[in-house]
Amino acid sequence: MTKRVRKAIFPVGGLGTRFLPATKAMPKEMLPVVDKPLVQYAVEEARAAGIEQFIFVTGRGKQAIEDHFDHSYELHQVLSQREKYDLLALIADIRLPAGSVTYTRQPEALGLGHAVWCARDLVGNEPFAVLLADDLILSDQPCLKQMCEAHASVGGSMVAVMDVLPEHTQRYGIVAPGPIGGDPKLVPVLGLVEKPKPEAAPSTLAVIGRYIIDGAVFAELDRRETGAGGEIQLTDALARLIGRQPFHGYRFAGERFDCGDKVGFLEAQLAFALQRPDLADHVKAFLPRYAAST
Numbered sequence: 001m002t003k004r005v006r007k008a009i010f011p012v013g014g015l016g017t018r019f020l021p022a023t024k025a026m027p028k029e030m031l032p033v034v035d036k037p038l039v040q041y042a043v044e045e046a047r048a049a050g051i052e053q054f055i056f057v058t059g060r061g062k063q064a065i066e067d068h069f070d071h072s073y074e075l076h077q078v079l080s081q082r083e084k085y086d087l088l089a090l091i092a093d094i095r096l097p098a099g100s101v102t103y104t105r106q107p108e109a110l111g112l113g114h115a116v117w118c119a120r121d122l123v124g125n126e127p128f129a130v131l132l133a134d135d136l137i138l139s140d141q142p143c144l145k146q147m148c149e150a151h152a153s154v155g156g157s158m159v160a161v162m163d164v165l166p167e168h169t170q171r172y173g174i175v176a177p178g179p180i181g182g183d184p185k186l187v188p189v190l191g192l193v194e195k196p197k198p199e200a201a202p203s204t205l206a207v208i209g210r211y212i213i214d215g216a217v218f219a220e221l222d223r224r225e226t227g228a229g230g231e232i233q234l235t236d237a238l239a240r241l242i243g244r245q246p247f248h249g250y251r252f253a254g255e256r257f258d259c260g261d262k263v264g265f266l267e268a269q270l271a272f273a274l275q276r277p278d279l280a281d282h283v284k285a286f287l288p289r290y291a292a293s294t
C-alpha cells in the first residue's frame, strides 16, 4: 500500500537575486501577494493536503520566516487590549502546532537539490512533498491536495506539470512524456531534462514547484553532482528514479504564477486581489486607467 504523504519540505534558502533590492534584508518568500506572504500560501496549501510535519530549509537572513510562524506575545497582547478579535483569530491561524515545525539550515545556496538533501535526516525513508513558495497556484482545490489524492493510487514520485511556450523551456525542468493511461491528468514520465534549449526539449511540459518524492531520492542526492548552472539540481536526482518506480507528471487544475519573477509576481497580485470581495471592485475600477495610459 502507498504510504501517506505526511511531511513537506519548504526550501527557502535561495538568495532571491531577481528581487533585489527588496530581498537584500528580507526573504523573498516573505514578499506578500495582497496581504499574505508567499510562504504562508505554501504552508496553507500543505495543511489543506493533510501535511503534519513542516520542514523549512532556511539560510542566512531568513529569520523573518521563523518569526512569522511563531507566537508573537507583543502583538497578541496589544490586539487583546484593543479587543481586535478578528485580527487575533487571523494571527492565531498562522501558527503551526507545537512540535510540527522544524528548521534546518542550508549553509550555502548550492541549488534546490542540495536544499532538499539538507532535510534528509528529518524526512527519512518515506514519500514527502516539496513546495516552492515562489510558485503560487490559484485553484479551487489546493494543488498539493490534488496531487496527494492521485499519489495515493499510483505511489512512487510525482511532479506538478503544465504546458509552457516552446521558447520558455530553458526556464524549467522538462518532461519526456509517455502514453497517457486511464486518467488524463496523470502523465507517465519517461525522462526529465533540466532547462533544455527549445530544440533539445523532449516536450513543452514543464515541472513547476510542487513535488511528491520517494525517499529513495536522497541516495541520488548523496552524490552531490552539479548540473545546469553549476547547481545541485533536484531534477537530475529525480531523473535517476525514473524506470525504478512509478513516476508521473500531474496536470493540476489551477493557474500558476511565477512569483520569483517580477511580471509573474505582479500578475499574481492582480489575480489574487480580484478574488477578494473587499478589493475586486476597486481593482476593476482603477485597472482600465493604467491600461489606457500606455
Ligand code: UTP
Pocket (backbone or CB within 6 Å): 011, 012, 013, 014, 015, 016, 017, 018, 019, 028, 057, 106, 108, 109, 110, 111, 112, 114, 115, 132, 133, 134, 260
Ligand atoms: P530560485 O531558482 O528561484 O532561486 O529558487 P532564488 O535564489 O530563490 O532566486 P533568484 O533566481 O536568485 O532570484 C527556487 C526555490 O528554491 C529555493 C528558493 O528559496 C526558492 O524557494 N532554493 C534555491 C533554495 O532553498 N536553495 C538553493 O540553493 C536554491
